[in-house]
Amino acid sequence: EPEVTQTPSHQVTQMGQEVILRCVPISNHLYFYWYRQILGQKVEFLVSFYNNEISEKSEIFDDQFSVERPDGSNFTLKIRSTKLEDSAMYFCAVRGTGQETQYFGPGTRLLVL
Amino acid sequence: RKEVEQDPGPFNVPEGATVAFNCTYSNSASQSFFWYRQDCRKEPKLLMSVYSSGNEDGRFTAQLNRASQYISLLIRDSKLSDSATYLCVVIYGGEYGNKLVFGAGTILRVKS
Numbered sequence: 001e002p003e004v005t006q007t008p009s010h011q012v013t014q015m016g017q018e019v020i021l022r023c024v025p026i027s028n029h030l031y032f033y034w035y036r037q038i039l040g041q042k043v044e045f046l047v048s049f050y051n052n053e054i055s056e057k058s059e060i061f062d063d064q065f066s067v068e069r070p071d072g073s074n075f076t077l078k079i080r081s082t083k084l085e086d087s088a089m090y091f092c093a094v095r096g097t098g099q100e101t102q103y104f105g106p107g108t109r110l111l112v113l
Numbered sequence: 114r115k116e117v118e119q120d121p122g123p124f125n126v127p128e129g130a131t132v133a134f135n136c137t138y139s140n141s142a143s144q145s146f147f148w149y150r151q152d153c154r155k156e157p158k159l160l161m162s163v164y165s166s167g168n169e170d171g172r173f174t175a176q177l178n179r180a181s182q183y184i185s186l187l188i189r190d191s192k193l194s195d196s197a198t199y200l201c202v203v204i205y206g207g208e209y210g211n212k213l214v215f216g217a218g219t220i221l222r223v224k225s
Contacts, residue, residue, distance in 0.1 A: 033212065043157060043200070045212040056212055091156055095211070100145045100204060102213055104156040 004105035006092050012111045016081050021108045023075040023092030032075045033093040033102060034067065036060070043091070049075065082112045116140060117216035119201050125222045130191045134219045136184040136201030143214075146177055148186050149200040151218065157200055160186075191223045 003026035013019050023032065034046040047057040049067055066078045079086055089109050093102040119136045126132050138146075146163035161168065163175040163184055174187040184201055201216040 031211070035213070042217040043151075043213075043215040045214065048212055058212075089154070093213075100211060101147070101159055101162065102211075103159065107156050109154075 004092055004094055004103060006090075006105040006108050008108060009106065010109045010111075012113065013082055015084055015112055019079050019082055019110060021077045021079075021090050021092075021110070023077075023094075023105055024073065025075070025094045029094040029096060031095045031102075032067075032069075033095075034077045035091045035093060035104075036088040037091065037107075038085075038088045046077070046090075079110075082110075084112050086110060087112045115216075116214050117201055117203050119199075119216035119219045121217060121219060123220035123222050125224060126191055128191055128193060128223055128225050130223075131187065131189045132191055132221060133188075134186045134199055134201075134221075136186075136216055138182050138184070138201075138203045138214075140203070140205050140214075141182060143182075143203045143205045145204040146175075146184050147202040147204075147213075148173075148175055148184075149202055149215075151198045151200055153198075157202075157215075160199070188221075191221075193223050193225060196221055196223045 005024045007022045032049040035043050037043045045058050047061045048055045064080045069075050089107045091107045092105040095102045117138050148160040149157040150160045151157045161170050163177045165177050167176045172189045176185045198218040198220050200218045203214045
């Protein structure tokens, strides 16, 4: 099973601040995903990223959100101006070519005050 | 109608019991199906894929009924360590999307 790490594990920020969440897959992957889970709710898809561009995004993924792979390794999710309702667990997921199974990182718990 | 529906539970069962979870999905174009397991405040972890022919992995058996758009998971001889939330997951979308659509999960508590 491929390993994915995420940093930071926890982040507390003030409303309106920018945050960057990082995902580092241990193995080479082409497909990357971000999901979020608000406390007590289901896991929700945010965005998928393939070949260095967004392939699909949900309604949640508005202009406040962006993703990139700045160095060909790390995969980042940026929230430009955080809102209280952005408080959630953010999971990165990866999958290999020719596979459907997605493997999740341990998540970043974001708390917006 | 929710895309993926599950009974939230909780299912409280004694060790050694057999327990079954059900899941229905609304999109008939759904391509692939999975059960994930999620422990409290942890990431979802793949438990098993679900195939039309049914598949078994040790104490776990998954079934898919495409006609009824229904997925099931059977756990035999429950262990304390099986206590978790079980997530029914469906994929539909193109090759470059393949987003996972999650149910809200079914809580299982196995007690000694």
